[in-house]
Amino acid sequence: MPQKERWGHPYPDTRDWSIYNERLVRRGEFYLSLDFLAQWDDLLARMNAGKRGRPFQYPEPFIAWMACIHVFLQMPYRQMEGFVRKLATFIPGFTVADYTTLFRRIQRLDLSLTVTxxxxxxxxxxxxxxxxxxxxxxxxxxxxxxxxxxxxxxxxxxxxxxxxxxxxxxxxxxxxxxxxxxxxxxxxxxxxxxxxxxxxxxxxxxxxxxxxxxxxxxxxxxxxxxxxxxxxxxxxxxxxxxxxxxxxxxxxxxxxxxxxxxxxxxxxxxxxxxxxxxxxxxxxxRATSREGMFCEIRMKVNAYNVLMAMVA
Missing domain, CATH: 3.30.420 (Nucleotidyltransferase; domain 5)
Structure with missing residues (x-):
């Protein structure tokens, strides 16, 4: 049976392709959204104010960005350490985080929904x-x-x-x-x-x-x-x-x-x-434990919400 007889006339595509293409291109900017670097010291000072024990070395926005890299690029934690190490060669003063620290901090992130x-x-x-x-x-x-x-x-x-x-x-x-x-x-x-x-x-x-x-x-x-x-x-x-x-x-x-x-x-x-x-x-x-699987899905949905807000 011809497609027209079964489904009727095709749905008219009225989208503005220039706007649509630009939204897709802007998604790529998210991977290198390093706005937190300008506030690195201030963020750490607020996080460590009144803290007992070992102070934080990496601000929360940096850990959240690394979590997005983890789910967007499906990058294992050891590779993420190499990713940050190479990135530090282009950014003076950027501190390299080891994969163990990244794993522990990402698992403790606030995974409540990010909505605009x-x-x-x-x-x-x-x-x-x-x-x-x-x-x-x-x-x-x-x-x-x-x-x-x-x-x-x-x-x-x-x-x-x-x-x-x-x-x-x-x-x-x-x-x-x-x-x-x-x-x-x-x-x-x-x-x-x-x-x-x-x-x-x-x-x-x-x-x-x-x-x-x-x-x-x-x-x-x-x-x-x-x-x-x-x-x-x-x-x-x-x-x-x-x-x-x-x-x-x-x-x-x-x-x-x-x-x-x-x-x-x-x-x-x-x-x-x-x-x-x-x-x-x-x-x-990629996670193997039940809790890790649930956390990974929440990280993906959060990253998706951030992406939708960027291209809106």
Whole structure:
């Protein structure tokens, strides 16, 4: 069957390619963003003020930058020491950090989400979903031959569909269902948006079609853009708000018009986010311990948020 008959007319590409190309080029500037060098001494003085024991030798922004290098370039810690050693030959007074120090300091970094609320719209529309992250690079043939199954990690997230910033993040193993992480993610979003950027609507697929999730949205006065089942009850079975949403969908004549009014089609933005994170940082993790894997994923998402703020 010809592609036109199946999918209709192709989506018109109206993007400004000069702006789009410039945003991609600016991403490369992030690798050598050495703004912290000008404040090196001041930062260390503040960190060591009143500190007991051995003083810090490297400021926190430098460690955060090295963590980004670690996840962006997928560089092992010993290679990172060589990277800094060579960089020091071009920058007078730059102190070389050994790989042990880098490992310990990076593991102790504050991994809470880095969000730029100034870029958010007045009424924020967020999308919720999850994706799997591989914990090993072993091929399918080896897994099939030796019956070795290590599972995967699940990355649960809520994003702003306008700026693509991740506003809520939870990392679990594969056994945790998506709906169980919905409320914890929703609780994180106002902390990063602030009072000036209230959440207007939440978009989610059928995995979030649960009474308690609709009730949580109603309590927070947030509109639901969650896809309900085709045969969902129109009377209250534990959530009057869900029943109201189902009646509204039926009143509109079904899914197509409901999706247009609720902007449900924007939910694809979170799928694009997951794809971008995996293409930039890889589909798996290099860490071997459970805690290390979770930390590595949080570092990647934080670096992605910083990247989105740079190209906004």
């Amino acid at each position: 609320p100034e870029l958010l719209a007045g009424d924020v529309i967020i999308a919720a979903d999850s994706t799997g992250i591989k914990v090993t690079n072993r091929g399918e043939w080896l897994r099939e031959k030796w019956r070795v199954r290590r599972g995967w990690i699940k990355l649960h997230a809520m994003i702003d569909v306008e700026t693509n910033q991740v506003l809520g993040l939870e990392v679990t193993d594969e056994s945790v269902q998506d709906d169980r992480m919905f409320v914890p993610l929703l609780d994180q979003v106002p902390q990063h948006c602030g009072e000036e950027h209230p959440v207007f609507r939440v978009l989610g697929d059928g995995a979030y079609d649960r009474n308690e999730l609709f009730n949580a949205l109603e309590q927070r006065k947030i509109l639901a853009g969650i896809k309900t089942r085709v045969d969902a009850a129109t009377h209250s079975t534990g959530s009057p708000y869900r029943a109201e949403c189902v009646r509204d969908r039926n009143r509109l004549g079904g899914y197509r018009l409901w999706a247009w009014i609720t902007t449900y089609g924007m939910r694809w933005k979170i799928e694009g986010n997951f794809s971008s994170i995996k293409r930039i940082f890889g589909e798996g993790v």
